Amino acid sequence: MILTGAMFLALHGVAQQLPYQDASRPVEQRVQDLLNRMTLEEKIAELNLVPYYASNDSALRAGIRGGRIGAFLKANGAALNRSLQEEALKHSRLGIPLMFHEDVIHGYRTLTPIPLAEACSWDTALVRRSAETAAAEAAASGIHLTYAPMVDISNDPRWGRIMETSGEDAFLGAAMSAARVRGFQGADLSDGSHLAACVKHFAGYGALLAGRDYQNTDFSLRDLRERYLPPFQAAVDAGVASVMCSYTSFDGEPLTMNRFMNTDVLRGEMGFRGLLMSDWTTLSYAVSEGAAADGMESSRRGLESGLDMDMSSWNYSRHLKRLVETGQVDREWVDRSAARALELKFRMGLFDNPYAYFDTRREKRVVGSSEVRRAAFDMACASMVLLKNERAVLPLAPDRKVALVGPFAEMQKDLLGSWTMMGKADEVVTVAVGMDRRMKASCLLKAGCKLDFSETDVERMVAAARAADVIVACVGESAGRIGEAVTTGSLSLPAAQLRLLGELKNTGKPVVAVLFNGRPLVLGDVLDRCDALLEAWYPGTMGGEAVAAVLTGEYNPSGKLVQTFPRAEGQVPLAYNFRRTFGYVHHRDMESGPQFPFGFGLSYTTFRYDAPRVNRTEFCRNDTVEVTVRVTNTGKVAGREIVQLYVRDEVATVVPRERELKGFLPVDLKPGESREVKFRLPSRLFMMYDNRMKWVLEPGYFRIQTGGASDSLKEVRIRFF
Numbered sequence: 001m002i003l004t005g006a007m008f009l010a011l012h013g014v015a016q017q018l019p020y021q022d023a024s025r026p027v028e029q030r031v032q033d034l035l036n037r038m039t040l041e042e043k044i045a046e047l048n049l050v051p052y053y054a055s056n057d058s059a060l061r062a063g064i065r066g067g068r069i070g071a072f073l074k075a076n077g078a079a080l081n082r083s084l085q086e087e088a089l090k091h092s093r094l095g096i097p098l099m100f101h102e103d104v105i106h107g108y109r110t111l112t113p114i115p116l117a118e119a120c121s122w123d124t125a126l127v128r129r130s131a132e133t134a135a136a137e138a139a140a141s142g143i144h145l146t147y148a149p150m151v152d153i154s155n156d157p158r159w160g161r162i163m164e165t166s167g168e169d170a171f172l173g174a175a176m177s178a179a180r181v182r183g184f185q186g187a188d189l190s191d192g193s194h195l196a197a198c199v200k201h202f203a204g205y206g207a208l209l210a211g212r213d214y215q216n217t218d219f220s221l222r223d224l225r226e227r228y229l230p231p232f233q234a235a236v237d238a239g240v241a242s243v244m245c246s247y248t249s250f251d252g253e254p255l256t257m258n259r260f261m262n263t264d265v266l267r268g269e270m271g272f273r274g275l276l277m278s279d280w281t282t283l284s285y286a287v288s289e290g291a292a293a294d295g296m297e298s299s300r301r302g303l304e305s306g307l308d309m310d311m312s313s314w315n316y317s318r319h320l321k322r323l324v325e326t327g328q329v330d331r332e333w334v335d336r337s338a339a340r341a342l343e344l345k346f347r348m349g350l351f352d353n354p355y356a357y358f359d360t361r362r363e364k365r366v367v368g369s370s371e372v373r374r375a376a377f378d379m380a381c382a383s384m385v386l387l388k389n390e391r392a393v394l395p396l397a398p399d400r401k402v403a404l405v406g407p408f409a410e411m412q413k414d415l416l417g418s419w420t421m422m423g424k425a426d427e428v429v430t431v432a433v434g435m436d437r438r439m440k441a442s443c444l445l446k447a448g449c450k451l452d453f454s455e456t457d458v459e460r461m462v463a464a465a466r467a468a469d470v471i472v473a474c475v476g477e478s479a480g481r482i483g484e485a486v487t488t489g490s491l492s493l494p495a496a497q498l499r500l501l502g503e504l505k506n507t508g509k510p511v512v513a514v515l516f517n518g519r520p521l522v523l524g525d526v527l528d529r530c531d532a533l534l535e536a537w538y539p540g541t542m543g544g545e546a547v548a549a550v551l552t553g554e555y556n557p558s559g560k561l562v563q564t565f566p567r568a569e570g571q572v573p574l575a576y577n578f579r580r581t582f583g584y585v586h587h588r589d590m591e592s593g594p595q596f597p598f599g600f601g602l603s604y605t606t607f608r609y610d611a612p613r614v615n616r617t618e619f620c621r622n623d624t625v626e627v628t629v630r631v632t633n634t635g636k637v638a639g640r641e642i643v644q645l646y647v648r649d650e651v652a653t654v655v656p657r658e659r660e661l662k663g664f665l666p667v668d669l670k671p672g673e674s675r676e677v678k679f680r681l682p683s684r685l686f687m688m689y690d691n692r693m694k695w696v697l698e699p700g701y702f703r704i705q706t707g708g709a710s711d712s713l714k715e716v717r718i719r720f721f
C-alpha cells in the first residue's frame with residue numbers, strides 16, 4: 001500500500017497537516033496539492049458519478065474503498081450517506097470525501113408546487129425561499145448537490161417535462177433561474193444547510209419536435225442565444241456551482257460531446273468555471289443513437305468537449321485511463337476536470353467538516369418542520385391562477401352549502417406532481433381537509449371519488465350537488481401524464497371528467513372547477529361547464545390547504561400564467577412572443593388566438609392601469625429609460641397584481657417579436673389604493689442580435705407596454721438614437 005505523507009507522519013505519532021488538509025490555504029492551492037498526490041485512477045474516480053442502489057451496496061462500497069467513485073446520486077438519508085462517507089474517509093487511500101447528488105426539483109420531503117406553478121407567482125423572493133427550504137431539508141438528509149434549477153424553455157405542452165420549466169419566456173425564466181440558484185446555494189456553500197445547484201439541461205432541450213421527449217432538436221444559433229441561453233447565463237451570473245448537459249444535440253452533435261457548446265459558449269462566452277456533468281448515461285446514448293462508435297470514442301470526445309463528469313454510464317471509469325496512456329486524451333484534461341470536482345468539494349467544506357450533512361438529529365428536526373410546510377403553503381397559494389370567475393361565485397362564504405366532488409377532492413399522491421423525491425403522499429393535505437378547516441361542518445358535503453370513478457360515483461356526486469348551493473369540482477389529469485419520458489398528443493381532460501362536469505352543470509347550481517395538472521390543457525369544454533375555474537397545478541404537500549385558502553378568500557389569487565394555453569392541440573406551438581408576420585393566419589376551424597395568454601390571471605378584486613409615462617421620449621445608448629405606471633385597486637378587497645412591462649421593437653434588421661417581457665413587479669394594494677410603479681430599463685434591455693448576429697442597440701422606435709397580461713396593455717412610444 002502506498003503511504004501518504006500524512007499516514008507516514010501519523011504512524012510516527014506526528015500529526016501534521018498536508019497543504020490540501022490546511023483549511024487556511026486558498027482552495028486552488030489545496031486542489032493542486034491534492035492533485036499532485038493522486039494517481040490517474042483516483043483522478044478519473046472524481047469524474048465518475050454513480051447511482052446508488054441498495055441492491056448493489058456492497059459492490060459500491062468496494063468501489064469507494066478502491067477509489068473508483070467520486071460522487072453518488074440517489075443515495076438518501078443522513079445515516080446511509082454518513083456510512084458511505086465513512087467508507088471513503090476511513091478506507092480509501094487519500095480519504096477524499098464523496099459528494100451526494102439528488103433531484104431536489106420542487107422540495108425534498110415537503111414538496112412545493114411544480115416549478116411551472118411556482119413561476120406563476122412571478123415572485124422571485126418567494127421562489128428563492130422555496131428553494132432555500134428545499135435545500136434545508138435535503139442538506140439535513142445527507143445531500144450536497146441538487147440537479148436544479150431546470151431552465152429549459154418550451155412552447156409545446158405535449159412535452160411532459162414542461163412541468164419542470166418556468167414557462168415560455170426567457171426573461172422570466174432567467175429571473176426564476178437566478179432566484180433558485182441563490183435559494184439553493186445561499187450566501188455560503190459551506191454552511192451545511194444549502195446545496196450546490198446544477199442548472200440544466202444545457203441547452204435547448206425544450207425545442208424537441210412535437211413535444212416528444214429526448215427527440216433530437218434542431219434550432220438556430222439565434223434561438224440559442226435569444227431564448228435558451230439567458231436563463232443559463234442568469235444561473236452562471238448567480239454563481240451556480242454546476243451545469244448538466246441535455247440529452248439532445250445542438251446542430252446535430254450530442255451536447256454531451258459538443259465542444260462548441262461545452263467549452264466555446266459555456267466557458268468562453270458565458271464565463272462558467274464550475275463542474276459540467278452529463279445527464280443519465282448519455283455517454284452511452286451517444287453510441288446507441290449512432291453519434292459515436294463506442295464508449296472509447298464518446299469518452300474521448302466528451303472529455304475533449306469539456307464534459308467533466310460522467311453520470312452513471314461508467315464510460316469515463318472504463319476508458320479514460322487507456323485513452324490517456326495511449327495518448328488519445330491529454331492527461332491535462334483529466335487533471336482539469338478532476339480539479340473542478342475537487343474544488344467544489346473543498347468549497348462545500350467536505351474536507352474540513354465531512355460529517356456536516358449527516359446529523360440524524362438535525363434531519364429529524366428540519367425535515368417536515370412547520371417552517372418548511374409554511375413556505376410550501378405560501379408558495380402554493382401564490383402559484384394558483386384564477387382563470388374564470390363569473391358572477392363572483394368565488395370566494396365562497398363559510399356558510400354557503402358546498403358540495404365538494406371530483407377525483408381530486410380527496411386526492412393525495414397526484415397533488416405532488418412529478419419528481420416527487422422523498423415526498424410522502426400520506427403527508428399531503430387534501431382539498432377536503434383544507435376545506436374542513438375553513439367551512440362550517442354542516443355546510444360542506446364531501447363526495448370525492450377515485451380517478452377511475454364509476455357511474456355510481458357520478459350519481460352520488462350529483463346528489464350532493466343537488467343538495468348544495470354551490471359545487472366545487474376538483475378535476476385534473478393524473479400526474480402520470482407529465483414528467484420525464486412522457487409525451488401525450490391530447491391536452492384534454494379525460495372524457496369521463498367532462499361528462500361529470502356536464503352532469504354537475506345540469507343541476508343548475510354554480511360550478512367551481514379546480515384544475516390539477518402539470519401543463520397547459522385544452523379547456524374549452526371545461527369552461528363551457530363551469531362558472532369559475534381555478535388553476536391549482538400540482539400544488540405539493542400543502543396543496544389542499546392552499547386550494548381551500550384561495551376558494552374561501554383567505555388568499556386572494558394573484559398568479560399569472562407563464563405558459564400560453566392553446567384552444568386546441570392543433571394550435572401548438574403557441575406563444576405570446578413569436579416573430580411578427582405581415583398577416584397573421586389563424587386556424588380557420590377555431591377561434592383565433594390562445595384560450596389564455598401569457599401573463600393572464602384574475603383576482604377577487606379589479607385593477608386599473610393608467611398609461612405608462614417615461615422620463616423622456618428620446619434616448620441614447622447607455623441611457624436608462626425610467627417608466628412610471630399608476631395602478632389602482634378598483635375593487636372591494638385587497639389584492640396582489642403582477643405589473644408587467646413589455647417592449648415592442650417597431651423596426652429591426654431581423655423580424656421583431658410581437659413583444660418581449662422586460663420587467664415585472666408584484667404590487668400589493670388595498671381596496672381603492674393607487675400606487676405609481678417604477679421600472680428602470682437599462683439600454684441593454686433594448687439590445688438584440690442583428691441580422692449579422694452582432695449584439696447591438698439598433699436606433700429606432702420602441703413601444704413600452706404595461707398591464708396585467710400580455711394581451712391587455714397600454715403603451716408609450718420612445719426612440720433610441
Ligand code: GLC
Pocket residue numbers: 073103147200279280484
Ligand atoms: C434524468 C433527467 C435529469 C435528472 C437525471 C438524474 O434522466 O433528465 O433531469 O436530473 O436524470 O436523475
